[in-house]
Amino acid sequence: xxxxxxxxxxxxxxxxxxxxxxxxxxxxxxxxxxxxxxxxxxxxxxxxxxxxxxxxxxxxxxxxxxxxxxxxxxxxxxxxxxxxxxxxxxxxxxxxxxxxxxxxxxxxxxxxxxxxxxxxxxxxxxxxxxxxxxxxxxxxxxxxxxxxxxxxxxxxxxxxxxxxxxxxxxxxxxxxxxxxxxxxxxx
Amino acid sequence: xxxxxxxxxxxxxxxxxxxxxxxxxxxxxxxxxxxxxxxxxxxxxxxxxxxxxxxxxxxxxxxxxxxxxxxxxxxxxxxxxxxxxxxxxxxxxxxxxxxxxxxxxxxxxxxxxxxxxxxxxxxxxxxxxxxxxxxxxxxxxxxxxxxxxxxxxxxxxxxxxxxxxxxxxxxxxxxxxxxxxxxxxxxxxxxxxxxxxxxxxxxxxxxxxxxxxxxxxxxxxxxxxxxxxxxxxxxxxxxxxxxxxxxxxxxxxxxxxxxxxxxxxxxxxxxxxxxxxxxxxxxxxxxxxxxxxxxxxxxxxxxxxxxxxxxxxxxxxxxxxxxxxxxxxxxxxxxxxxxxxxxxxxxxxxxxxxxxxxxxxxxxxxxxxxxxxxxxxxxxxxxxxxxxxxxxxxxxxxxxxxxxxxxxxxxxxxxxxxxxxxxxxxxxxxxxxxxxxxxxxxxxxxxxxxxxxxxxxxxxxxxxxxxxxxxxxxxxxxxxxxxxxxxxxxxxxxxxxxxxxxxxxxxxxxxxxxxxxxxxxxxxxxxxxxxxxxxxxxxxxxxxxxxxxxxxxxxxxxxxxxxx
Numbered sequence: 001x002x003x004x005x006x007x008x009x010x011x012x013x014x015x016x017x018x019x020x021x022x023x024x025x026x027x028x029x030x031x032x033x034x035x036x037x038x039x040x041x042x043x044x045x046x047x048x049x050x051x052x053x054x055x056x057x058x059x060x061x062x063x064x065x066x067x068x069x070x071x072x073x074x075x076x077x078x079x080x081x082x083x084x085x086x087x088x089x090x091x092x093x094x095x096x097x098x099x100x101x102x103x104x105x106x107x108x109x110x111x112x113x114x115x116x117x118x119x120x121x122x123x124x125x126x127x128x129x130x131x132x133x134x135x136x137x138x139x140x141x142x143x144x145x146x147x148x149x150x151x152x153x154x155x156x157x158x159x160x161x162x163x164x165x166x167x168x169x170x171x172x173x174x175x176x177x178x179x180x181x182x183x184x185x186x187x
Numbered sequence: 188x189x190x191x192x193x194x195x196x197x198x199x200x201x202x203x204x205x206x207x208x209x210x211x212x213x214x215x216x217x218x219x220x221x222x223x224x225x226x227x228x229x230x231x232x233x234x235x236x237x238x239x240x241x242x243x244x245x246x247x248x249x250x251x252x253x254x255x256x257x258x259x260x261x262x263x264x265x266x267x268x269x270x271x272x273x274x275x276x277x278x279x280x281x282x283x284x285x286x287x288x289x290x291x292x293x294x295x296x297x298x299x300x301x302x303x304x305x306x307x308x309x310x311x312x313x314x315x316x317x318x319x320x321x322x323x324x325x326x327x328x329x330x331x332x333x334x335x336x337x338x339x340x341x342x343x344x345x346x347x348x349x350x351x352x353x354x355x356x357x358x359x360x361x362x363x364x365x366x367x368x369x370x371x372x373x374x375x376x377x378x379x380x381x382x383x384x385x386x387x388x389x390x391x392x393x394x395x396x397x398x399x400x401x402x403x404x405x406x407x408x409x410x411x412x413x414x415x416x417x418x419x420x421x422x423x424x425x426x427x428x429x430x431x432x433x434x435x436x437x438x439x440x441x442x443x444x445x446x447x448x449x450x451x452x453x454x455x456x457x458x459x460x461x462x463x464x465x466x467x468x469x470x471x472x473x474x475x476x477x478x479x480x481x482x483x484x485x486x487x488x489x490x491x492x493x494x495x496x497x498x499x500x501x502x503x504x505x506x507x508x509x510x511x512x513x514x515x516x517x518x519x520x521x522x523x524x525x526x527x528x529x530x531x532x533x534x535x536x537x538x539x540x541x542x543x544x545x546x547x548x549x550x551x552x553x554x555x556x557x558x559x560x561x562x563x564x565x566x567x568x569x570x571x572x573x574x575x576x577x578x579x580x581x582x583x584x585x586x587x588x589x590x591x592x593x594x595x596x597x598x599x600x601x602x603x604x605x606x607x608x609x610x611x612x613x614x615x616x617x618x619x620x621x622x623x624x625x626x627x628x629x630x631x632x633x634x635x636x637x638x639x640x641x642x643x644x645x646x647x648x649x650x651x652x653x654x655x656x657x658x659x660x661x662x663x664x665x666x667x668x669x670x671x672x673x674x675x676x677x678x679x680x681x682x683x684x685x686x687x688x689x690x691x692x693x694x695x696x697x698x699x700x701x702x703x704x705x706x707x708x709x710x711x712x713x714x715x716x717x718x719x720x721x722x723x724x725x726x727x728x729x730x731x732x733x734x735x736x737x738x739x740x741x742x743x744x745x746x747x748x749x750x751x
Contacts, residue, residue, distance in 0.1 A: 004257035010238035011356065012261055015363065019327045020320040023368065024385075024410045027375045031385035031409065038385035040405050040433060042393075050396050052403055054382050054432040057395045064397070068515065077281075077310050077390055077402040079427035081512040081540035083665030085643035086495045087750040091511065091543075095498055111502040116494060119503055120511040123430030123539045129515040131507060166194030167438030168507070168518035177396055 043174060045181070051174050052076075056128040059177060062105055063145035065130075065138050067173045068117055069098055072125035081123045095119050106141045113137050129170035132161045148183060156183065188492070188506075191520040195488075198442050198524065202449045209450055210457025210469075216365045217338045217358065218462060227364045234360055245351035248697025251339050252690055254355040255332060259299060259686075262328055266295035269321045270313075278316035280389025281404070286312070293674035298322055300685035301329035301564055303415070303422030303535055303660035304651075304677060306669040310404040310426055315387060322422060323411040327371075330418030330451075331362035333566030336689050337455060338362075340573060341462045343696035344594055350701050366451070367417060374413035374447050382436040385409040408434060416447035419564040421535035421660040429525075429538040430514055441517050441538060445525050448534040452562040455569055463594075468715035472572065475720045479561035479727065483551040484527045490545040491523040496751065512543030523548065530555030533564030535660030542638065542647065542663040546750060549663075550743035553650055556657035558731040559613065564658060567685075570692040572723075577606040577695060578730070579723040580714065589712050596699040609691035614734040616656040616680050617649070621738065624648045627672065636673075638665025642749065646742035651677065653735075656684035 031038025041053040051057050056067045058074040067074070071082040084091035098119040103111065115133040135157045143150045160176045163169045215222040235242055246254065269276075274285035286294065290306055297304045298321070307313060313322065335358035342352045379385050384405040391403045408424035412434055415422055425431040435441055456476065460469020494505025508519025517525075522539045529536055530552040541552055555561070560571035581598055584591030591598040625648060628634055637644035647663040654661055655677045662668070668677065705711075713719065 004254045005261070007238050007240045007356065008254070008257040008261050011234070011240070011360070012258070012265070014234055014238060015328070016320055016324055019363070019368065020324045023372070024319050024323070024407045026372070027379065027410045028385045028387065028407055030376055031379040034379045034385075036382065036384075038379055038407075038409070039388050040384045040391070040403065041382050045396075049393055051393050051401070052391075052433075054436045055401075055403055056432070057397070057401065058399060059397060061397060074399075074401065077404045078308060079310065079425050079431050080308075080664070081427070081430070081543060083540050083542035083638050083663070084511065085639045085646075085746065086509060086511060086543060086545055087497060087746060088639050088643065092497050092501075095503075096501060099501060099503065112504055114503055116498060116503050116505055116507055117510040117513075117515050119498070120509075120513075122510075122514050123512045123537070123543075124425075124427035124432060124514060126427070126432050127514050127516075128432055131515060134515075164190070164438065166190055166197055166442065167521065168191055168515065170515050174396070181396075 043178060045178055050178065053172070053174070054128055056126045057174055059173060062141055064177045065135055065142060065173055065180065066118070068127050068130060069119065069121045070125040070127070071121040074126060076126055079124045079126055081125060082121045106138065108140045109137050128172050128174060130173055132157065132169050132171055135160070135171045135176065142180070152183065156180065188520070191518045194438065194442065195520050195524045198445050198521070201442070202446045202453055205446065205450050206453030207457055209454035211461050213366060213454055213458040214461035216361055217341065224365045224369065231360055231364055235356070240356045242354045242357040245353055246355055247350040248339065248343070248352060248693050251336070251352060251355045252693055255336060255689070256686070258328070258359070259332065262325060263295055263299050266299060266321045266325060267291055269317055270294055273314045273317045276314065276316050278387070279314035283311055283314050289671045289674040290669055293678045296678040296681050297660065298325040298420070298422055299329060300658050300681050301333060301418070301420055301533065301567070302655060302658040302681045302685070303420045304655060304662065304681065305422055305660070306674055308426035309424050315406050318411060318424060319407065323414060326411065326414040326418045326420045326422065327363055327367055330367055330414070330420060330565045331359050333564060334362040334366065334455070335359040335566070336693060337566035337569055340570065340692055340696040341459060343700035344463055346595060346704055348701065348704050350697065352697065352700065367414065371410065371413040371417050374417060374443060375409040377443050378409045378412055378440055381440045382433070383409045383412060383440070384433055405433065412444070413447065415536060416444045416534060417451060419448055419452060419532050419534045421529065423536055429536045430540065432514070435538055437516055438521070441521060441525070444536070445528060448532055448536065449528055449562065451565050452532050452568050455566065456562070459569065465715060471715050471717065471720040475724045476561040476572070478724060479558060480527065480531050483531065483555050484524065487527050487548040487551045488520055488523045490547040491519045495545070509545055512540030514538065526552055527555055529661060530659060531558070531561040531563070532568065533559065533657055533659045535654060537661050540664060541650070541661055542665045546743045546747035549646055549650070550739055550747070553653050553739065553743070554732055554735070556653045556659045557613070557617070557735045558727055559657040560727060567658070567689060571688060573692045574606045574609050574688070575723055575727050575730070576714065577602060578610060579719065579726045580712065582726065583712055583719065583722050587712065589710060592705060592711060593699065593714060595704045595706060596702045597705070602695045602698060605691050605695050609688050610730055612687055613656055613684065613731070616684055617652045617735070618738060620652045620676055620680055621649045623676070624652070636667050636670070638667070642742055642746040646746065649738055649742050652680055655680040658685050
């Protein structure tokens with residue numbers, strides 16, 4: 001083994017330069033031409049940054065569409081899920097409490113219309129999306145809180161449904177709520 | 188659901204479409220035939236010259252092991268020291284602290300051995316400097332180590348009788364310059380254009396629409412996320428790994444990442460066929476591996492798409508599947524597919540929290556790591572499979588009354604002893620350490636280890652050691668594993684689970700290569716037939732999977748039956 005130590009040491013030094021200095025710098029350079037310049041894509045209202053496109057935010061007010069529950073309370077300097085087993089009693093109690101809260105704020109909604117992502121925590125705790133159904137079930141509440149017609153809100157949500165050939169349909173909650181605020185001004 | 192299933196099928200087919208030509212290319216690289224990246228030649232020669240490496244000096248299997256261990260020893264010391272002092276070094280915009288000695292030991296080992304178990308959280312536990320020059324560096328090194336070791340075995344399986352098996356440093360460097368680095372760069376560019384950060388800016392602060400203050404962790408993550416998949420490493424930039432919306436921003440990047448982690452393990456199987464001019468053998472091995480993977484995938488897809496019966500009982504629609512611990516942008520089917528591929532292949536990156544998977548899925552994820560040879564990690568997957576081939580050849584030989592031979596070489600007592608020991612090491616490590624930790628927790632029930640009680644709590648410990656021994660790195664993350672007990676025991680399991688299963692096959696291949704070559708005749712047991720494939724499959728399932736059946740019964744199976 002001794003005969004290989006010196007070449008190994010030199011090789012290590014050379015490869016640190018190639019793989020850990022040149023490679024990331026090259027990517028950082030290329031990223032300058034990408035959306036967000038490689039710093040993460042932000043969304044602004046009137047020139048003021050209100051959040052990151054891909055990072056979910058906490059929305060709890062009745063006049064906003066809610067995001068999914070989060071195990072880290074949408075604190076984006078950390079991330080993670082509940083790590084609870086599907087059969088865990090405390091998980092099921094939490095889910096029941098979320099259902100009750102949702103029903104209290106959305107009394108007109110049928111319980112069977114609530115999609116499962118609205119009462120379960122995501123893996124990252126920063127999930128920016130909900131399903132289209134997750135937005136539709138909240139329309140009645142938001143309409144009442146904002147005094148906007150349900151039809152207008154339905155149109156707004158439909159506009160924000162993202163779909164493609166592969167994968168589930170989704171609605172970005174932050175983008176939806178940003179445009180929701182502009183609606184109110186027009187009315 | 189239709190678009191979601193289509194996404195899964197497309198992911199597999201695209202992987203296959205890339206892996207076949209890639210396998211041919213890899214075979215060419217190591218046979219030194221003309222290939223696409225020959226323009227890397229001058230760079231490689233420059234590296235060898237300044238490092239004082241003479242690639243014409245061929246090594247026997249013991250010298251290969253020596254070179255491999257020298258490199259790894261150096262990297263271990265380097266990584267261990269860097270984590271201990273990272274807090275006072277530069278490139279630390281978030282002001283993160285140094286690691287404790289036991290966490291430093293665990294993390295250094297974990298990345299050295301391509302396991303990437305992370306007992307720290309990326310946002311707070313490491314600095315930009317250590318993420319790049321230690322963790323990402325080891326991503327490249329450990330993947331290239333696995334590939335280089337496999338090439339030695341390829342070389343030994345050729346017809347020529349010799350103990351000269353090429354130069355380890357040459358295989359190793361070419362794995363980086365011709366395979367890992369160029370493909371990683373392409374993947375990183377795709378990720379960057381879909382929103383993954385790559386700049387060196389630190390944490391950002393934003394006032395959200397509801398007026399909360401939110402700090403957003405960022406960093407030069409794209410390059411690391413590319414190689415963490417391509418190299419089947421799995422250790423991510425952020426704590427939530429590929430469930431994190433900056434690490435894996437949309438369904439497209441999810442496909443890119445799941446494809447990236449499968450292409451080299453798939454391609455190496457085809458490379459074996461091309462390298463040895465035995466395409467049929469490669470095809471049979473690939474079919475067996477795919478069959479094994481499907482055995483774990485189908486129950487998992489079914490369980491995850493059906494959803495959580497307890498939540499269904501509360502009156503909530505489960506048509507989108509079980510969503511606890513999953514991301515909306517991926518959905519249940521793609522998440523189920525990922526969770527199985529990342530465990531059969533030893534990547535261990537996650538796009539959901541496996542701790543919240545349905546009981547059946549948890550069992551399948553563990554079986555993926557317990558067998559650890561259906562595709563498997565870069566290089567090491569086939570090395571594990573090779574051990575099972577040796578055992579299958581021996582047993583089949585005994586069954587039909589022929590001398591056991593593999594590719595013209597007699598398998599005798601010495602090789603069989605090594606193969607059996609390596610095959611038994613994996614269950615021994617996992618089961619004995621799980622037993623030890625279970626004993627400790629029953630003696631000290633107040634220890635804050637487990638995030639779940641009962642059967643699932645046991646599963647958290649079983650999963651941890653399985654992941655360590657298989658060098659996978661995913662976890663039932665509820666386990667409070669940043670303690671001296673877990674950091675140190677897991678560290679030793681990872682070391683043993685890495686180096687012995689590499690040295691064993693190298694030894695067998697080296698010994699066989701020196702034996703007299705017996706040309707194939709009508710009396711030879713053929714190893715490239717479907718029958719032999721099924722024989723190998725049976726050996727794997729009996730040896731690797733059944734050994735764990737009692738442990739699985741205590742964990743996920745008991746959970747399943749008490750739940751339904």
